Amino acid sequence: MIAEFGYGIALVSFLVAVYSVVAAVYGATKKSASLVESSRRGMLLTFPLITIAAGSLIYLLVTNHFEVAFVYEVTSRSMPTYLKITAWWGGQAGSLLFWSWLLAAFASAVTIRKWDRDIEFLPWVVMVCSVTLVFFLGMVVFYENPFTRYWLVNGNVEPHMFQPALATIFTPQDGNGLNPLLRHPGMVIHPPMLYLGFVSYVIPYAFAMAALITGRTDDRWIRLTRRWSLWAWLFLSFGLVLGGRWAYDVLGWGGYWGWDPVEIAAFMPWLTGTAFLHSVMIQEKRGMLKHWNMILVILTYALVIFGTFLTRSGVLSSVHAFANSPIGPLFMAFVSATLIASIALVIYRWPQLRGETEMKSMLSREALFLLNNLLFMSVLVICFWGVMFPLVSELFTGQKVTVGPPFYERATAPIFAGLMFLMGVAPLSAWGHSTVKTLGRAMWKSALIALGVTVILFLTYTKNYIALIGFFLIALVILVTAQEFWRGARARQRSQNENFFSALSRLMGRNRRRYGGYIIHISMMLMAIGILGMEAFQTSTQGELAKGDALDISGYSVKYRELASWDDTGKGVNFTRATMDIYKNGIYLGQLHPRIDYYFDSQQNMTIPGNRSTIKDDLYIILVDWQPTTAMGATFKIFVNPLVNWLWVGSLLFLVGIIFAAWPDRDPAEEISRRGITQSANQPSAAD
Amino acid sequence: MKKFLYTFTFIILLGILFTGAALAQDKLPTDDEVNKVAHNLYCPVCQNTPLDVCPTDACKDWREQIRGMLAEGKTEAQIQQYFVDQFGDRVLAAPPLSTKFNLIIYIIPPLIILAGAIILFRSLKEWTTPKAVEAGSGAARDASEASSQKDSYVTRFEEELKKQK
Numbered sequence: 001m002i003a004e005f006g007y008g009i010a011l012v013s014f015l016v017a018v019y020s021v022v023a024a025v026y027g028a029t030k031k032s033a034s035l036v037e038s039s040r041r042g043m044l045l046t047f048p049l050i051t052i053a054a055g056s057l058i059y060l061l062v063t064n065h066f067e068v069a070f071v072y073e074v075t076s077r078s079m080p081t082y083l084k085i086t087a088w089w090g091g092q093a094g095s096l097l098f099w100s101w102l103l104a105a106f107a108s109a110v111t112i113r114k115w116d117r118d119i120e121f122l123p124w125v126v127m128v129c130s131v132t133l134v135f136f137l138g139m140v141v142f143y144e145n146p147f148t149r150y151w152l153v154n155g156n157v158e159p160h161m162f163q164p165a166l167a168t169i170f171t172p173q174d175g176n177g178l179n180p181l182l183r184h185p186g187m188v189i190h191p192p193m194l195y196l197g198f199v200s201y202v203i204p205y206a207f208a209m210a211a212l213i214t215g216r217t218d219d220r221w222i223r224l225t226r227r228w229s230l231w232a233w234l235f236l237s238f239g240l241v242l243g244g245r246w247a248y249d250v251l252g253w254g255g256y257w258g259w260d261p262v263e264i265a266a267f268m269p270w271l272t273g274t275a276f277l278h279s280v281m282i283q284e285k286r287g288m289l290k291h292w293n294m295i296l297v298i299l300t301y302a303l304v305i306f307g308t309f310l311t312r313s314g315v316l317s318s319v320h321a322f323a324n325s326p327i328g329p330l331f332m333a334f335v336s337a338t339l340i341a342s343i344a345l346v347i348y349r350w351p352q353l354r355g356e357t358e359m360k361s362m363l364s365r366e367a368l369f370l371l372n373n374l375l376f377m378s379v380l381v382i383c384f385w386g387v388m389f390p391l392v393s394e395l396f397t398g399q400k401v402t403v404g405p406p407f408y409e410r411a412t413a414p415i416f417a418g419l420m421f422l423m424g425v426a427p428l429s430a431w432g433h434s435t436v437k438t439l440g441r442a443m444w445k446s447a448l449i450a451l452g453v454t455v456i457l458f459l460t461y462t463k464n465y466i467a468l469i470g471f472f473l474i475a476l477v478i479l480v481t482a483q484e485f486w487r488g489a490r491a492r493q494r495s496q497n498e499n500f501f502s503a504l505s506r507l508m509g510r511n512r513r514r515y516g517g518y519i520i521h522i523s524m525m526l527m528a529i530g531i532l533g534m535e536a537f538q539t540s541t542q543g544e545l546a547k548g549d550a551l552d553i554s555g556y557s558v559k560y561r562e563l564a565s566w567d568d569t570g571k572g573v574n575f576t577r578a579t580m581d582i583y584k585n586g587i588y589l590g591q592l593h594p595r596i597d598y599y600f601d602s603q604q605n606m607t608i609p610g611n612r613s614t615i616k617d618d619l620y621i622i623l624v625d626w627q628p629t630t631a632m633g634a635t636f637k638i639f640v641n642p643l644v645n646w647l648w649v650g651s652l653l654f655l656v657g658i659i660f661a662a663w664p665d666r667d668p669a670e671e672i673s674r675r676g677i678t679q680s681a682n683q684p685s686a687a688d
Numbered sequence: 689m690k691k692f693l694y695t696f697t698f699i700i701l702l703g704i705l706f707t708g709a710a711l712a713q714d715k716l717p718t719d720d721e722v723n724k725v726a727h728n729l730y731c732p733v734c735q736n737t738p739l740d741v742c743p744t745d746a747c748k749d750w751r752e753q754i755r756g757m758l759a760e761g762k763t764e765a766q767i768q769q770y771f772v773d774q775f776g777d778r779v780l781a782a783p784p785l786s787t788k789f790n791l792i793i794y795i796i797p798p799l800i801i802l803a804g805a806i807i808l809f810r811s812l813k814e815w816t817t818p819k820a821v822e823a824g825s826g827a828a829r830d831a832s833e834a835s836s837q838k839d840s841y842v843t844r845f846e847e848e849l850k851k852q853k
Binding site: 252253254258259260261288355362367370371374377378381382385386389390392393396397399400401402403404405406407411540541542543544605607624625635637 | 718719720723730735736737738741743748776777778779780781782783787789790792793796797800801804805808811812815
C-alpha cells in the first residue's frame with residue numbers, strides 16, 4: 001500500500017513539475033502574470049509532495065518492508081533506526097529522490113516570497129529549477145524507482161512496480177544491509193553535504209539563465225545569488241573534507257584522498273565554483289568578465305549534474321557499465337542538452353555582455369584573478385581528462401588503463417603552487433592598477449621572513465626541495481594575509497581613533513567577504529601543511545608479528561600484545577581487535593586498537609585503523625591479516641603521517657572563514673544602502 | 689600460503705645447490721619490499737586501488753606472487769612487465785607511452801591550458817591601455833576606499849529612504 005502511495009505521490013510531483021515548466025514558459029512569453037503565479041505555486045507544491053513521497057520511503061525503510069527492492073538492498077533488521085533513515089541516500093534510487101527533495105526545498109525557499117523588483121526573472125528561475133526537477137523526478141518515476149517491489153512470477157522473483165498477472169508479492173526474510181563503509185557517521189553526513197552543495201548551485205545557474213533569457217544582463221543576478229553561491233561552496237567544500245576524513249578513518253589505506261573518479265567528480269564543480277567566487281568579484285567591482293562568469297556558472301551546473309551521476313552509478317569502471325546503466329545515456333543527454341542550450345544563450349546575448357570598464361594593468365587585481373581562474377580551469381582540464389581518458393581509451397583501443405594518483409599529482413602540483421603564489425600576491429594588488437614596484441614594496445618583508453622560515457626548516461627539518469618550496473609559499477601566504485589584517489586594522493585605528501581590536505573587528509565586520517576570504521586563505525595554507533606532510537614525509541612499514549614482537553618506524557615502536565575476536569549478534573558484526581602498545585623513543589605512550597569488522601548481512605569487511613593523532617604526526621595502524629587458528633601471528637601495516645592533523649585543523653578554520661563571509665548582515669541600514677548601490681550598479685561607483 | 693611454502697622450499701633447494709646464492713637470499717623478501725613494488729601496481733579487479741593496500745584475497749595472492757618473484761631475484765621492472773603481460777596496461781599507475789594512443793592523455797591537457805593562457809593573455813593585452821595611473825598599495829587604498837564607501841553608503845541610504853516615502 002505505502003509503496004504504491006509513495007510512487008503515486010512521486011508521479012504527481014513529476015506531473016506538477018512538468019506543469020510548472022509549461023506554465024512558466026507560456027506565462028512569460030504571453031506576459032500573463034496569473035500563469036506565472038500559477039507556475040510559482042506549482043513549484044512550491046512540489047516540495048510538500050516530494051516530502052510525502054520521501055516520508056513513505058522512509059517509513060518503508062524503517063519498518064523493514066523488504067518486499068521493496070530498495071529497502072532490501074540498503075537495510076537489514078539489525079541496523080539501528082537512524083541508519084535505516086540515512087539509508088535513504090545509501091543507494092542510487094533513493095539518492096535521486098533525495099536530490100529532488102533538496103532541489104524542491106531550495107527552489108521553494110527562493111520563490112516563496114513575492115519578487116516585486118525582479119519579477120521578470122521569476123518565470124525563468126521557476127522554469128530552470130522545474131526542468132531540473134522534472135529530469136530527476138523522471139529518473140525516479142521511470143528508471144530508478146525506489147518503490148519497486150519483488151514479485152513471485154512463475155516461481156521467479158522479479159522486481160516490478162505493479163502486480164504482474166498471477167503474481168504474488170515476495171518478501172525476503174532479511175535485507176542485504178547497507179554497505180558497512182556507509183555506516184560510518186562521516187558517511188552519514190558526507191553525501192547530504194555534497195548534495196546540498198550540488199543542489200545549491202542550481203539556484204545561481206537558474207538566475208544566470210533568467211538573466212540571459214530576459215536580457216537583463218547587468219550584475220543583478222550575481223547580487224541576488226551571492227549568498228547562494230557562498231553557501232553552495234560551503235556545503236561542497238565541507239562535503240569534500242568530510243569525505244576525506246571518512247576515507248582516513250574507515251578505508252584503511254592511510255590516506256584521505258586517492259584521486260578516485262568519484263572523488264574527482266565531486267571536486268570538479270568545486271574547482272569551477274571556486275573560480276566563480278573569485279571572478280564574480282571582478283564583475284561586481286569593475287563590470288567586466290560577464291561572459292566568463294556566465295560560462296563558469298553554466299559549467300558548474302553541468303559538472304554538478306555530471307558529478308551526481310558519477311558518484312552513485314559507478315559507470316566509469318568501463319564503457320560497458322556506462323552503456324548498460326539505464327540512466328547513463330540519459331544523464332549524458334541531459335547534461336549535453338542543458339550545456340548546449342546555455343552556451344547558445346550566452347552566444348545570443350554576447351554583445352550585451354560586453355565589459356563596462358577597461359583593465360589598466362597586467363598586475364591589477366582583476367588580472368591576477370583572471371590568472372587564478374586560468375589555473376583553476378587547468379586543474380579542471382587535467383581532472384576531467386584524467387577521469388574520461390580510461391573510457392576514451394577503452395572505446396578506441398579496447399585497452400583498459402588506470403589514471404592513478406601519480407598522474408594527477410605530477411600534473412597538478414605546479415598549478416597548486418602557482419595558486420598559492422597568487423594567494424600571496426593578489427591581496428596586495430589594487431583594483432585597476434598595480435606595478436611590480438608597488439607589489440614588491442608591499443611584499444618584500446613577508447617574502448624575507450618566509451625565506452628565513454624556509455632556511456630554518458632546511459637546517460632542522462627537511463632537505464626535500466619540493467617540500468621546501470611548498471613551505472616557503474605557505475609561509476609567504478600566511479604572512480602576507482596576516483599583514484593585510486594588521487595594516488587594515490592599523491589604518492582604521494588611526495583614522496577612527498579606536499583601539500586595535502575593535503578596529504580589527506569593525507574592519508572585518510564591514511568587509512565580511514574580503515576578510516572571510518582571507519581567513520579561508522590562511523585555512524587553506526594550514527591544510528596545505530597537512531597535505532605536504534603526507535605527500536613528502538609519509539612513511540610506512542608492514543610485518544607479521546608474533547605476540548610480544550614489535551615493529552619500529554620513525555622513532556615509534558609498536559608492540560603486538562593480543563588479539564581478540566568475537567561476534568556481536570545484536571549488531572550482526574564480528575569484531576577482530578588487536579591491542580598494541582605504543583612506545584616512542586622507549587617511552588610508553590598508550591595502546592591502540594586497530595580492528596576489522598565483518599558484517600554478516602552484507603558479507604563485507606571494514607578496516608578500522610588505530611590512530612594516535614598529534615599535531616606533529618599521526619601513528620596509524622592497520623590490522624591487515626591474522627591467523628585465526630592459532631591467534632598467534634598477525635600482520636600489521638603502520639603509517640606515520642607527519643603533519644596530517646593540520647589538514648583537519650585547517651578545515652575547521654575554513655568553516656569559520658566561510659560562515660563569517662556568508663553570514664547575513666545584521667545591520668539592516670547597511671543592507672538597504674547596499675541595495676541602493678545595486679540600483680546604480682551599471683556604473684562602477686566611486687566607492688569601488 | 690601454499691604457494692609461498694613451495695617457493696620457500698624451492699629457494700632452500702636452490703640454496704643447497706648454489707650455496708653462494710643461498711647466503712644472499714636466506715630470507716624471504718619482507719612485506720615492505722613487496723609493498724614497495726606493489727605500491728606502483730594497481731589492482732586488476734578493483735578500480736584505482738594500489739596493490740599494496742588492496743584488502744581483497746585476490747590482491748593478497750598477487751602480493752605473494754610478487755614476493756615469490758622478488759625471491760627469484762626478479763627486478764621491479766620485470767615484475768611490472770609480468771603483470772602488464774598478464775592483465776594489461778591497467779595495472780600501471782598511469783597509461784604507458786608504449787601505446788601510441790596514450791600520448792593524447794599527456795598532450796591534450798597542456799594544449800588546452802596553453803590555449804587558455806593565450807586567450808587570457810590576448811584579452812588582457814586588449815584590455816590594457818598603456819596609460820599608467822599611480823596607485824597606492826592595497827591597504828592604503830583600502831583605508832581611503834573604506835571611508836569614501838562609508839560616505840556614499842550614507843548618502844545612498846538617505847536617497848533610498850527618500851524614495852521609499
